[in-house]
Amino acid sequence: MTKERDRGAGRPRLALSLLGGVHIALDGAPLTGFVTLKSQALLCYLAVTGRPHSRDALAALLWGDTPEEDAKASLRQVLWNLQKVVGAHVSITRQTVAFDRSVPHWLDVDAFSSATRAGSARAIGAYSRLAEAVDLYAGDFLAGFYVRDAPEFDEWAAAKREHLRQHALGALEQLAEHQARRGAYSTASEYLGRLLQLDPWREDAHRQRILLLYYAGRRDAALSQYASLRSVLQSELGEEPAEETTTLYRRIRTGAVERPVPPPARHNLPAPPTPLLGRQDELVQLTGLLEDPACRLLTLLGPGGIGKTRLALQVGQDHVDDFADGVFFVSLASIHNLDLVVQAIVDALKVEAGARRSAPERLSDWLKSRQLLLVLDNFEHLLPAAPLIARLLAACPALTVLATSRAPLHLRGEYEFPVPPLSLPDPGRADPPDRLTDYAAVRLFLERARTVRPKFALTAGNAAAIAAICCRLDGLPLAIELAAARIRLLSPEELLTRLEQSIALLADGAEDLPPRQRTLRNTIDWSYNLLSEPERTLFRRLAVFRDGATLDTVAAVCGPLAAGGTTEGADVDLLRPLGSLSDKSLVLRKDGSNAAVRFTLLETIREYAAERLEASGEGDTVRRQHAAHYLALVEQVAPELHGPQQAARLAQLDAEHANLSAALRWCSERDPTTGLRLAAALWQFWLLRGYWSEGRGWLKALLRRAGSDAPARVRAQASSAAGHLATYQSDTKAARALLLEGVAIWRGLGDRRGLADALHWLGREYAS
Numbered sequence: 014m015t016k017e018r019d020r021g022a023g024r025p026r027l028a029l030s031l032l033g034g035v036h037i038a039l040d041g042a043p044l045t046g047f048v049t050l051k052s053q054a055l056l057c058y059l060a061v062t063g064r065p066h067s068r069d070a071l072a073a074l075l076w077g078d079t080p081e082e083d084a085k086a087s088l089r090q091v092l093w094n095l096q097k098v099v100g101a102h103v104s105i106t107r108q109t110v111a112f113d114r115s116v117p118h119w120l121d122v123d124a125f126s127s128a129t130r131a132g133s134a135r136a137i138g139a140y141s142r143l144a145e146a147v148d149l150y151a152g153d154f155l156a157g158f159y160v161r162d163a164p165e166f167d168e169w170a171a172a173k174r175e176h177l178r179q180h181a182l183g184a185l186e187q188l189a190e191h192q193a194r195r196g197a198y199s200t201a202s203e204y205l206g207r208l209l210q211l212d213p214w215r216e217d218a219h220r221q222r223i224l225l226l227y228y229a230g231r232r233d234a235a236l237s238q239y240a241s242l243r244s245v246l247q248s249e250l251g252e253e254p255a256e257e258t259t260t261l262y263r264r265i266r267t268g269a270v271e272r273p274v275p276p277p278a279r280h281n282l283p284a285p286p287t288p289l290l291g292r293q294d295e296l297v298q299l300t301g302l303l304e305d306p307a308c309r310l311l312t313l314l315g316p317g318g319i320g321k322t323r324l325a326l327q328v329g330q331d332h333v334d335d336f337a338d339g340v341f342f343v344s345l346a347s348i349h350n351l352d353l354v355v356q357a358i359v360d361a362l363k364v365e366a367g368a369r370r371s372a373p374e375r376l377s378d379w380l381k382s383r384q385l386l387l388v389l390d391n392f393e394h395l396l397p398a399a400p401l402i403a404r405l406l407a408a409c410p411a412l413t414v415l416a417t418s419r420a421p422l423h424l425r426g427e428y429e430f431p432v433p434p435l436s437l438p439d440p441g442r443a444d445p446p447d448r449l450t451d452y453a454a455v456r457l458f459l460e461r462a463r464t465v466r467p468k469f470a471l472t473a474g475n476a477a478a479i480a481a482i483c484c485r486l487d488g489l490p491l492a493i494e495l496a497a498a499r500i501r502l503l504s505p506e507e508l509l510t511r512l513e514q515s516i517a518l519l520a521d522g523a524e525d526l527p528p529r530q531r532t533l534r535n536t537i538d539w540s541y542n543l544l545s546e547p548e549r550t551l552f553r554r555l556a557v558f559r560d561g562a563t564l565d566t567v568a569a570v571c572g573p574l575a576a577g578g579t580t581e582g583a584d585v586d587l588l589r590p591l592g593s594l595s596d597k598s599l600v601l602r603k604d605g606s607n608a609a610v611r612f613t614l615l616e617t618i619r620e621y622a623a624e625r626l627e628a629s630g631e632g633d634t635v636r637r638q639h640a641a642h643y644l645a646l647v648e649q650v651a652p653e654l655h656g657p658q659q660a661a662r663l664a665q666l667d668a669e670h671a672n673l674s675a676a677l678r679w680c681s682e683r684d685p686t687t688g689l690r691l692a693a694a695l696w697q698f699w700l701l702r703g704y705w706s707e708g709r710g711w712l713k714a715l716l717r718r719a720g721s722d723a724p725a726r727v728r729a730q731a732s733s734a735a736g737h738l739a740t741y742q743s744d745t746k747a748a749r750a751l752l753l754e755g756v757a758i759w760r761g762l763g764d765r766r767g768l769a770d771a772l773h774w775l776g777r778e779y780a781s
């Protein structure tokens with residue numbers, strides 16, 4: 014709410030601005046007609062206190078030095094004057110006088126107080142309310158307004174002035190701190206400049222401003238800030254600045270102060286490749302919920318493909334500045350282990366790996382002092398992890414969680430928000446074409462159709478068919494995207510006919526599904542059936558990837574598509590069907606800024622592809638290839654994890670983290686020996702990234718499953734690695750046992766290098 018809006022909206026007749034002087038206006042024009050200053054003083058007093066006062070008290074307030082009868086007579090005269098000038102706003106009885114708050118008016122002191130109050134709550138939007146408050150603070154309360162011979166009024170005004178000024182100082186300080194934390198040094202220094210105008214004595218603020226100006230690249234201004242501090246102290250107190258301030262000044266002068274490290278990123282939201290369509294009402298409602306301090310867990314609910322993720326990303330984007338520590342997105346779709354939920358959050362927030370403390374402890378410690386929105390995407394398959402989120406919310410008072418899920422988390426205090434379909438035309442009414450674009454579903458259809466047929470347009474001829482397609486698809490964004498992709502070859506009328514035929518045909522198999530899910534399922538089925546054989550094969554096989562894969566990997570794992578082909582040159586072979594799947598909205602292309610392009614599937618679509626893969630009987634073969642590929646990759650990359658390529662190699666493995674987990678999961682069921690090799694090669698990655706319990710979990714399970722089938726060298730490697738990770742977790746007993754086992758196997762193998770490493774770790778374990 015801005016000053017303008019406050020004044021403008023209800024067109025208040027009377028506006029009282031008492032901060033930075035007294036300005037009283039009626040309908041926008043300065044109000045005249047006050048017989049004395051005391052008339053104005055009384056009006057201010059009544060408006061600010063806002064409660065009834067006895068005539069005796071008011072007489073004492075303004076004429077305390079005058080005999081009682083004279084005072085009362087003066088008061089009568091002033092009241093008579095007020096009644097004439099602002100009669101609608103004061104109610105006067107024989108005993109009491111009050112400002113009538115129910116009559117529309119505007120009082121800057123009230124607006125200021127309500128903004129500082131809202132700003133000090135931990136609610137979202139708090140900082141913009143504080144900024145509003147300091148904008149309202151045009152100067153001290155009743156600055157320059159002196160009423161002679163009214164000591165009691167003076168006393169009241171002085172106390173009020175001091176109170177408001179402390180609030181303004183507090184707000185300026187908080188704003189400066191907030192801006193500095195986000196790296197907006199120039200803005201932060203402006204706030205401190207305003208603070209120093211109000212209170213030039215605060216040496217700490219001067220010092221802070223010197224530093225901020227320097228950080229903002231204004232070295233000269235920083236140095237003159239020091240000069241002005243000196244002159245303030247000299248002229249008023251005859252003192253010199255403190256040692257700390259002078260040292261800072263000297264260091265800036267000689268260039269010895271380091272530039273600040275850039276502040277941590279305020280969000281990690283992936284940029285959506287296309288603009289959001291519709292959803293205005295939903296965004297307003299969701300903002301309202303987030304502004305409610307009681308709402309700390311908000312779940313966007315709905316079937317696959319309805320647009321939960323897309324909406325959550327937009328909410329996050331809209332509120333990045335409302336959360337002091339930003340907004341962070343965590344994709345949980347490929348997480349299968351409850352322990353890894355915390356790890357995924359820790360990774361997204363980049364919480365530093367701390368010494369010997371568990372990930373949940375580090376996470377809640379880190380979040381405890383932060384005001385942050387955590388977006389947890391695809392929670393539905395992790396519902397047993399919900400209590401963990403409850404614990405996190407209880408431990409971290411300024412944390413808010415926005416989850417997307419196909420089912421509620423069922424936690425106390427959870428706000429459920431069912432995401433509706435996109436807005437749809439009424440199927441029974443023939444809207445004219447230009448009205449149809451009011452509906453988000455129609456706009457989505459048109460936008461997606463244009464990506465495959467740039468000249469495609471809504472016309473009087475095809476409007477009815479397009480409206481019918483959107484309705485037939487229940488306004489489900491994913492279904493609309495899949496259908497629109499077919500516009501390259503079919504007219505809307507043809508598309509509608511085929512959709513209706515095939516959906517009627519397909520509907521039989523899916524009767525147990527809820528209606529929208531059935532629509533989606535049928536639409537995916539329909540898209541799939543229209544694919545060529547090589548496209549189908551590739552599409553199914555892509556289901557083995559989690560978080561997508563690069564073209565090379567897709568070629569190695571999914572090629573060749575035709576029986577008897579080779580993987581030689583398979584990437585070229587795959588480009589065409591991959592491009593075609595992407596045109597059909599079945600595959601997404603993600604262009605990372607500096608990483609290779611990755612091909613991914615939306616979760617609903619991946620689940621469908623996985624079903625098809627199992628039905629084709631190829632599941633095991635492809636998953637075996639997937640595991641073999643990642644084993645080769647990790648064995649190649651691992652030796653470089655300790656060299657100059659470390660950062661690049663870690664980033665490479667980070668990008669494949671979900672694929673690596675998927676490969677390990679498959680191996681532990683179907684091929685533990687390969688799994689153990691993979692785990693033994695991966696352990697340094699786990700160590701460096703702090704994924705200690707994840708790593709130990711895999712090593713332990715795979716050692717047990719692979720047993721003596723695994724080559725001794727691999728077992729030695731795995732035992733030593735597990736022992737080393739156990740040391741990091743302070744699990745002394747297990748660490749020693751595992752390391753000793755490793756030592757024994759290395760010794761049996763006569764491998765001096767392996768033995769040396771294992772003994773070294775064992776020694777360190779005993780020493781620690």
Ligand SMILES: Nc1ncnc2c1ncn2[C@@H]1O[C@H](COP(=O)(O)OP(=O)(O)OP(=O)(O)O)[C@@H](O)[C@H]1O
Pocket residue numbers: 287288289290291292315316317318319320321322323324391417419453457490491494615616617618
């Ligand atoms: N309002 C919208 N504007 C434009 N595109 C949208 C909109 N809503 C959804 N989409 C698109 O529709 C597809 C499905 O949406 P989304 O992935 O958000 O669904 P979801 O509900 O999260 O599904 P799942 O449960 O499978 O995770 C995506 O390609 C998304 O970009």
Ligand SMILES: [Mg+2]
Pocket residue numbers: 321322323390391417616
């Ligand atoms: Mg989603």
